[in-house]
Amino acid sequence: MPGDRAVRLEDVTLVRGRTTVFRGLDLELNEARIGLIGDNGAGKSSLFRLLCGLDAPRSGRVWINGADVGGADHRARSVGMMFQNPDEQIIFPTVEEELALGLEVGGLQRRQAREQARAWLQARGLGHWAERAITSLSQGQRQHVCWLALTIAAPRLLLLDEPFASLDLPGQALLDHEIRQASQQIxxxxxLLNHVRGFERVIWLAEGAVRADGPGAEICAAYEADIVQRVAAHALRIDAEANVA
Structure with missing residues (x-):
């Protein structure tokens, strides 16, 4: 069994419908900050779903904190995931209630959880958000609520799936700062490669396999160069077809 600090996938095969998403995937993820890049459909969201137990591998094992995600050990459940669409994640009608949920799951009574959520928001200059209806928030603000809900619940591993997509530039800068300051593995x-270019490790997924894995600046540059080559090749094919026609 991997050590208690390890996040590891061992010979994992994941099949969804008729599509094999991963075949024999091996990864060990121990760095404090890891970026995950690649085209749409490369397997990034599927990897996250495996790590938080939403998908089960057809074969192989997924270990977190020394425990099998598919088993009964509670150590494998200390994972929080932020979805691409905040409306798929938010449950309660107000910000205060949404933040209190993670505290209630952790064992606090409802009143205590709400009081702590209000105090936590106040300490971050967001006390006026406590009683706001989720429906009154912009998409970017809802995304920030999802981040706040994750951090107040304090799981050991945070999985952020396209967290910057709906944020304006100030919102992106704030989330960047909070990611740097957080104590959890993320x-x-x-x-948006600039947000992970400075990470100690970035993994480039392509068609369900690891295309490259290394320092953020190096891997992001390689991915960008590959895109330039693919776009140029596509343009040449278009030109050639036009000339034939």
């Missing part, structure tokens, strides 16, 4: 899946 894995960020994103198409």
């Amino acid at each position: 894995i960020v899946s994103t198409h």
Whole structure:
């Protein structure tokens, strides 16, 4: 069994419908900040779903904190995931109630959880958000509520799936800062490479396999160069077809 600090996938095969998403995937994820990049359909969201137990592998094992995600050990459940669409994640009608949920799951009574959520928001200059209806918030603000709900619940591993997609520039800068300051291990899946370029490790997924894995600046540059080559090749094919026609 992997060590208690390890996040590891061992020979994982994941099949969804008729599509094999991963075949024999091996990964060990121990760095404090890891970026996950690649085209749409490369397997980034599927990897997150495996890590938080939403999908089960057809074969192989997924270990977190020394425990099998598919088993009964509670250590494997200390994972929080932020979805691409905040409306798929938010349950309660007000900000205060949404933040209190994670505290209630952790064992606090409802009144205590709400009081702590209000105090937590106040300490971050967001006390006026406590009683706001989720429906009154912009998409970016709802995304920020999802981040706040994750951090107040304090799981050991945070999985952020396209967390910057609906944020304006100030919102992106704030989330960047909070990611740097957070004590948890964080894995960020994103198409906005500048947010992970400075990470100690970035993994480039392509068609369900690891295309490259290494320092953020190096891997992001390689991915960008590959895109330039693919776009140029596509343009040449278009031109050639036009000339034939």
